[in-house]
Amino acid sequence: MQIHPLITDSKTLSDFCARIAKSPYIAVDTEFMRENSYWPELCLVQVADPHEAAAIDPKAPGLDMTPLLDLMVNNEDVLKVFHAGGQDIEIVHNLTGKTPHPMFDTQIAAMALGLGEQIGYGNLVDAWMGVVLDKGARFTDWARRPLDKRQIDYAIGDVTYLIQIFPKMLEELRKTGRGDWLDQEMERISDPSHYENDPQQAWQRVRIASKKPDVLGRLKALAAWREIEAQDKNLPRGRIVKDETLADIASHPPRNQEELGKVRGLSATWRTNDIGARLMNALAKHQPLGRDEMPDREPRRPGLGKDGALVADLLKLLLKIRSRDINVAARLIARTDDIDALAAGVREGLSILEGWRYEQFGRDAVDLVEGRMAFAVRNGRLKMTRTE
Structure with a gap:
C-alpha cells in the first residue's frame, strides 16, 4: 500500500479523492480535540482504500475540504468504514449537515462475531492482524502544529489496518449469515437526527x-x-x-x-x-411545558413490580445463554428496556420480537415468560429445555 505524505494543499486532496472514489470501500478515521470546546475541533483526517492511504490536515491554510466531504456524504457508491465512528460521524455532520452513507462500523460488526460489546481498535487489530499497536501518540495535542512523524504514522495506522480488516470481517459475516443482522444498526448510527443539537x-x-x-x-x-x-x-x-x-x-x-x-x-x-x-x-420568557411534551407520569410500558423484575432477571439469564451459544454480544441482541417490557407483558413494538432477534432470542423469551420453557443444568452447563 502506498502511504502518501501529509496532504496540505487542495490540488493533492482533490486528486487523492478522485482516485479513491473509484474504490468500492474506504476506511476513515479522525483526530480531534474537544475538551475545551462545544464543537469538536477537527485536527486530522485519515483515509485509505485498498491501494493507498493518506492523512489530511484540515488546519492547513487554504485547504479546500469539499472533495473529501462530498465523497463522505454525497457518494453512495463508496462504502465508508469506521471503527466506533460515532464522533467521526458527528464531525462530518457538523461540517455538512449530513452523515456518511453508506457506512459500516467494525465495532458493531465485532459484536455480531462474538468479539465483545465495545472492542477497542487496538484489540481489533490484535485479534484480526496479530499486530500490537503503539499507542504512545494517542493522547498528544492534535491541534498543535507542526505534527511530527510519530503522530502521523500513528494516525495513518488507524486506517491502513482497518482497510485490511474490513474484508476479512465481511467474509466472516457472510459465512455465518449475520451480515443482514447489522443493516438496522448501521442505518441507526447513520441517522442524521442522532447528531443534531436542537x-x-x-x-x-x-x-x-x-x-x-x-x-x-x-x-x-x-x-x-x-x-x-x-x-x-x-x-x-x-x-x-x-x-x-x-x-x-x-x-x-x-x-x-x-x-x-x-x-x-x-x-x-x-x-x-x-x-x-x-x-x-x-x-x-419561559412557558409551562405543554401537555404534548410532558414526560409520562407512569412509564410508557407496564411497570414490572417485584414478580415482573424476577421475570426480567430470568430473561437476562436467557439472553446470556443465547449470547454464549451463538457467540454474539448480548447488547446487539436485546436492550434492557425491551426485556423489561416483555417481562411486563408487552408483545408489540419490541425489536426482540422482529426479524433475526426473534429467531435467535425473542421466540424463546416469549416461551419462557409464558411457561413453555425452563432452565436446566446438563453436564454442568446451563441450558434451556421445553416444558411441553
Whole structure:
C-alpha cells in the first residue's frame, strides 16, 4: 500500500479523492480535540482504500475540504468504514449537515462475531492482524502544529489496518449469515437526527426530580439558553452552567438577578454581568411545558413490580445463554428496556420480537415468560429445555 505524505494543499486532496472514489470501500478515521470546546475541533483526517492511504490536515491554510466531504456524504457508491465512528460521524455532520452513507462500523460488526460489546481498535487489530499497536501518540495535542512523524504514522495506522480488516470481517459475516443482522444498526448510527443539537430539546438531557409543567418549562428555557450560549462561545455546556445548577434554578427560580449570586455553582459576578441578565431573560420568557411534551407520569410500558423484575432477571439469564451459544454480544441482541417490557407483558413494538432477534432470542423469551420453557443444568452447563 502506498502511504502518501501529509496532504496540505487542495490540488493533492482533490486528486487523492478522485482516485479513491473509484474504490468500492474506504476506511476513515479522525483526530480531534474537544475538551475545551462545544464543537469538536477537527485536527486530522485519515483515509485509505485498498491501494493507498493518506492523512489530511484540515488546519492547513487554504485547504479546500469539499472533495473529501462530498465523497463522505454525497457518494453512495463508496462504502465508508469506521471503527466506533460515532464522533467521526458527528464531525462530518457538523461540517455538512449530513452523515456518511453508506457506512459500516467494525465495532458493531465485532459484536455480531462474538468479539465483545465495545472492542477497542487496538484489540481489533490484535485479534484480526496479530499486530500490537503503539499507542504512545494517542493522547498528544492534535491541534498543535507542526505534527511530527510519530503522530502521523500513528494516525495513518488507524486506517491502513482497518482497510485490511474490513474484508476479512465481511467474509466472516457472510459465512455465518449475520451480515443482514447489522443493516438496522448501521442505518441507526447513520441517522442524521442522532447528531443534531436542537436547543429546544436540550432539557431532555438534564436530570430533574420534578415533573411539574412550570418547573419543566423553566428547565426547557434554561437548557435552550445554555445550549445557545455554549454554541456561540464554543465552550462545553458545563463551562456555562452545570446540569445540577440548571436543575436547581428551574426548581427554585431566583426572583431577580441579584439572587443569582446566592445560587450554588454560580459566581457572585452573575448578579450584575451580561450572562446573568441573559439567564434571567430566558427565565422570564419561559412557558409551562405543554401537555404534548410532558414526560409520562407512569412509564410508557407496564411497570414490572417485584414478580415482573424476577421475570426480567430470568430473561437476562436467557439472553446470556443465547449470547454464549451463538457467540454474539448480548447488547446487539436485546436492550434492557425491551426485556423489561416483555417481562411486563408487552408483545408489540419490541425489536426482540422482529426479524433475526426473534429467531435467535425473542421466540424463546416469549416461551419462557409464558411457561413453555425452563432452565436446566446438563453436564454442568446451563441450558434451556421445553416444558411441553
